[in-house]
Amino acid sequence: MIVARNLTQRYSRPSGGETLTVLGGVDLEVASGEVVVVLGPSGSGKTTLLGLLAGLDRPTEGDVRLDGIELAGLDEDGRAQLRAERVGFVFQTFQLVPTLTALENVLVPLELLPRGRAPEPAVAELRARELLGRVGLERRTDHYPAELSGGEQQRVGLARAFANEPRILFADEPTGNLDRATGHEVADLLFELNRERGTTLVIVTHDLELSQRASRIVHLSAGRIARIEQP
């Protein structure tokens, strides 16, 4: 499902001078339906790796194949279309659009689908409501993010992530901003939804408990894969 070869990312400092290597020659393969957790301390390159795998950024060197498609061969619009059709995201800081209600936030990925694949507005709304019901927010559909608790916001984030029925889901510290109990609930929901829909899941976290629920754990250190283990 995902094949990354020699992924390298370097940034030059704004002041000039030396460049900073955030990720250095990472090779990684993720099979369809697999749940992979990327573990590592802060600054180890986890988020950079996630961004490159999802096509949010271009690597300095190396390449990524996502669902059989070479990302290097796609321009900005092509990568956006790939994300709209096949990728879902869950963010640490929820990243809901503050000016949209919960329902509208979930609708966005459906509205971004290309013509022909996008459901009719009524169908889209029904699906969004179902998903919000699935995460227990059927009564909060018209609420704005500012009117929801952190846990509720992340549930909306989950509903949004699954709205376009992605083949691959990327989650960046999905429980990082939540208390332990709420984090548990959200993680349970994430894995349940993932199981139901057979999605490939890549999670970046430093939550060891969460990593125990993966099929594979990739340990990242100083921008390189230190080891890969199975829990």
Add this chain to the structure above:
Amino acid sequence: MNGRFVLAMARRELRSARRRFALYGACMAIGIAVVVGLHALRATVRHAVDLQSQEMLGADLRLSSRAPLEDDVLARLAALAPGETSTITRFGSMALVERTGRTRLVDVHAIEGGYPFYGAIVTHPPERWRELSTARREALVDPSLLIQLDARVGDTLVLGETRFEIAGEVRKAPGSFGLRTQVAPRVFVAQRYLAETGLVRLGSLVEYLRYLKVPLARLGPWLAANEQALDGARVRLQTVASYQEDMSRSFAALTRYLGLVGLAALALGTVGVASGVRVFVREKFDAVAVLRSLGARPRDVVAVYSLLAVALGAAAGLLGVVLCIPLLWIFPALMQDVLPVEVALRLEPATIATGVILGLGATAVCALGPLLDLSAVSPLRALRRDLGTDASAPRRGRTLVLVVLGLSGLAASIWQAPRWDVGLGFAAGLAVALGVLAASARLAAQVLRRHAPRRAAYWLRQGIANLFRPRNHTLPTTVAIGFALFLVASLHTVQYSVLAQMALDSSGVRPNLVLFDVQPDQVQPLDAFLAERGARTLERAPLVSARLGALRGVASEERLRGGDLPRELRWALRREYQLTYRSELRDSETIVAGQWWDDSDDYTDQLMPVSMEDDLAHRLDLVLGDRITWQVQGVEVESVVTSIRKVDWGRLATNFFVVMPPAALEQAPQSAVVLAHLADADARAALQRDLVGEFPNVSALDASVILRAVDATMAQVSTAIRVLALFTLGTGLAILLAAASAARSERMREALLLRVLGASLSTVRRIQATEALALGSLAAGVGSVLSLAAAWALVHFLFELPFAAPWLDLSVLTLATLGITALLGSLGSRHARELSPQAALRASERFGTGAA
């Protein structure tokens, strides 16, 4: 492009930002209202002129000349075979009302024939116009004459040596509008009594008018065949079409100047909205990054916000059109004396379209840069806020935006201005003013950053620091409010200086009485007459009427026949000149080239030296040594340009375009103009009354009358400008509200945090008041200093007058601006002050997660 997504997102964004957008719309709508309001007024006046011009001219063709028509011209007119002809002999004269003993310079119209052929002259009592030609020595007068001379219908009016009975007042006559009649009200009499009055003598300033009723089919070919010959004979022709054009053009020029003030308001609104939109867009970066990570393409994102910009622009344009409706009511009332016609106001589709186009244009200007920024937001920002925090469009794109902004500002100025060079100057002036304001704001922020009080109370330090901390709104507020104050204050100061100078001119030992049409044999008796009444003769200048016969050996007629000459040159070649002669140079004159003559020379067998005014010399393309032939009432006088003078036309003095030595013109038929001074107003009135009896042909003009007339006219135009400036101030305040609203979430969060950390309500209040007051002081201070500088430059260089500042008015204006700015600025985050710390904590959490 994903249309469904774009539409849905634009609708949702609009919903959440409607209050802010309403403020932005209002900022631009005010300027648009002024521009389209004047546009509509211009269109309405043009329409009214088109409809009423035949009635305003009163005929199909009007001929005017400074001398009775020559036989050749009369023969050409006979060939035209007009249906009807009417003549008016028009000149200035003194009028005396016997019963009240009061006198006034009047504009005498001696009429023969059935003028007007179109439209009607409305008199009170009614129908007196038709009886004027048959009645015995009756006069109809402008209503202002009755008021000024304390006269009434039935009184006897003395004109020269004839007594007329005032038979009624003229309430409405073709082509009359207030301004003209303020200096010299009109008196209409039958032409058959003209000779009896003894007022028209050789050398008198008289305009001979002839009105004709001619079928249009005959008029066109006749004009084509005869226009040039009549031009050569110095006969000015006016048809209904040319009258329409003249009227529309002169009014359009005035409204276009006023429109520049509107454009300034629009520019100000645009600047304000642009800064607001930047803040708005900056707040959208996170949301855009999320949308991009979810699969939105850059063009989808740009389309969402472009659609919002289009909606904002169209709404601002339409709101501007709605706001211009009250202006359409106010302006004709304010400018009734300068409106050439009665207007019925209407809103045309073109006006609405202009409003919408202006709105869209202004919004495009505001949105172009921020849209470029949005298109460059990286989706990676959704994961890492430290990356791409300040999404900046590529440098080339920024340069392009700056070029587009500059060009659109320039295009709008040139479109609105009466002339392209005025538009260019206006755009440059605007750019300089905005640049100075922006630079001042930046400088003030830097100075405060370096020299902020470090030992002052916490609230004072914090309040002042808000002026230079990141995301401050020092720049937009200073520019918006400073610019509005700059406009209002500089206009007021210029008007004050001009009026102060005129008041000065009419006091002291400057001339306050102008006597003209003095015949050579009246010069000595008049001097004695003035001296007897305590008046001091200050200047006396002989007037000799002449025409330009030839320049450098080429006859003027030949040049006029020669084809396409510029309008100004044609006028200069054709006009009648009032020449004077004297030995000495006046105080108001400076030689810029050549030399003044030596009076000891008698110029026997030589060319006569002539001194030309520099503008006229430039217009006629004259240099020292050029030969000019003058036609002085049938006699040719050969002259050579020996000097070129600069003349200070602003002084109440006998200034002339052309001066020759006495030897050249002493023997020519002439009259004289005398400038005198008599301090006491009653004594001046008595002198004018006696003058009518002793020198019936001599006219007197009291300078205070001119002062009052100019004052009244300036008051009308300046009131119109002030109304527009108030709109500008309104724009400034709307911008201030918008800026406060843009910074609201930021300030709110700070205030809440301070409350949570233990700041008392009064500390929060003091911090915000300090910031608002400091901001207000900066804006008002910079605006008022800039206005003084601009007003000084205008008064000194353009009007060439001494500068006088209305310090009290300026202080009040500056303090009022400061007060309003401070008040509005401190309103921004009053909610934060009203919340309890518990509620504040909750709200702070909410703002922390959803401030975008």
